[in-house]
Amino acid sequence: MSAIVNKFLPSPKTIAIVGCPFSGGQTKIGVDKGPIHLVEAGLVNQLEEIGWSVNFDGHHQFEEIQAASDPPIGKLKNPRLVSRVCESVAKVVGEHARNGQLPVTLGGDHSLAMGTISGTLNSYPEACVIWIDAHADINTLETTGSGNIHGMPVSFLLGLGEKIAEYSWVKSALKPERLVYIGLRDIDAGEKRILKENNIKAFSMHEVDKYGIGKVVDMALDHVNPNRDLPIHLSFDVDALDPSVAPSTGTPVRGGLTFREGHYICEAIHETGLLVALDLMEVNPSLADPESVRQTIAVGCSLVRAALGETLL
Numbered sequence: 544m545s546a547i548v549n550k551f552l553p554s555p556k557t558i559a560i561v562g563c564p565f566s567g568g569q570t571k572i573g574v575d576k577g578p579i580h581l582v583e584a585g586l587v588n589q590l591e592e593i594g595w596s597v598n599f600d601g602h603h604q605f606e607e608i609q610a611a612s613d614p615p616i617g618k619l620k621n622p623r624l625v626s627r628v629c630e631s632v633a634k635v636v637g638e639h640a641r642n643g644q645l646p647v648t649l650g651g652d653h654s655l656a657m658g659t660i661s662g663t664l665n666s667y668p669e670a671c672v673i674w675i676d677a678h679a680d681i682n683t684l685e686t687t688g689s690g691n692i693h694g695m696p697v698s699f700l701l702g703l704g705e706k707i708a709e710y711s712w713v714k715s716a717l718k719p720e721r722l723v724y725i726g727l728r729d730i731d732a733g734e735k736r737i738l739k740e741n742n743i744k745a746f747s748m749h750e751v752d753k754y755g756i757g758k759v760v761d762m763a764l765d766h767v768n769p770n771r772d773l774p775i776h777l778s779f780d781v782d783a784l785d786p787s788v789a790p791s792t793g794t795p796v797r798g799g800l801t802f803r804e805g806h807y808i809c810e811a812i813h814e815t816g817l818l819v820a821l822d823l824m825e826v827n828p829s830l831a832d833p834e835s836v837r838q839t840i841a842v843g844c845s846l847v848r849a850a851l852g853e854t855l856l
């Protein structure tokens with residue numbers, strides 16, 4: 544076990560793996576297979592080897608809603624299904640957190656973070672969110688072009704945009720000043736406006752190039768966690784990494800984080816001793832050739848290990 548002591552978890556330090564084979568927040572098949580591949584690659588053992596107790600009793604089972612009974616709301620695709628799934632994920636993540644375990648949610652598409660972060664905030668209302676992504680995922684009912692809800696979870700968590708009755712369970716408990724992004728490089732026009740209007744701190748790839756990842760992580764933490772005493776929820780979309788590093792994902796964008804930059808972020812968050820929840824999202828083993836899939840799964844596992852205390856020395 545790494546020498547860093549987690550300030551929020553009782554001993555024995557326990558991870559609860561929440562496997563979420565869910566793809567309803569977007570339209571490409573295969574992202575629901577992400578968690579299955581990550582677990583089959585040996586993630587549970589790997590985490591035990593670095594000193595954690597790991598609680599994993601199979602992937603989360605979701606209620607099914609037939610497409611016919613889930614027509615679009617505005618442009619939103621599968622709106623009831625996504626809502627129901629995220630609500631159940633919020634319950635599971637919240638329960639694990641209340642039991643003193645650290646939920647590690649494996650996606651699945653990034654709409655799931657509406658659930659995971661709601662769960663975290665139910666147990667740790669003062670938590671901050673560090674969102675690592677090529678995308679801001681902050682579209683609203685009004686701004687979304689694709690209607691894919693994986694491009695929207697942050698706006699729901701912040702309570703932006705027109706209210707949707709189906710989503711009334713989302714408490715919108717996240718404050719804009721408790722959110723920070725790293726890795727952005729593909730932001731829709733409406734999203735840029737939302738980020739500005741709400742004064743949301745974001746470090747795009749431009750800032751990563753300019754300052755280096757070490758400084759960027761320090762500045763991100765100074766913003767959301769100035770006294771280094773608040774719980775941290777880290778939501779990592781694997782498409783934050785450059786497509787040469789993590790090719791198997793649904794919406795790859797060139798010019799992303801290197802292998803080391805991605806790992807550095809995870810290591811630095813671990814070093815705070817403040818991590819209370821982790822998401823690894825958008826791993827899609829159905830996209831790209833077998834070697835690229837193997838590479839993406841391996842990177843996914845190693846990011847999770849890095850965030851949970853695997854050290855280089």
Ligand SMILES: NC(=[NH2+])NCCC[C@H](N)C(=O)O
Nearest residue numbers: 653678682689691693694794
């Ligand atoms: N989680 C993701 N990969 N999101 C991609 C979102 C892309 C685009 N901004 C949209 O709203 O559709």
Ligand SMILES: [Mn+2]
Nearest residue numbers: 677678780782
């Ligand atoms: Mn993304």
Ligand SMILES: [Mn+2]
Nearest residue numbers: 653676680780
């Ligand atoms: Mn995302």
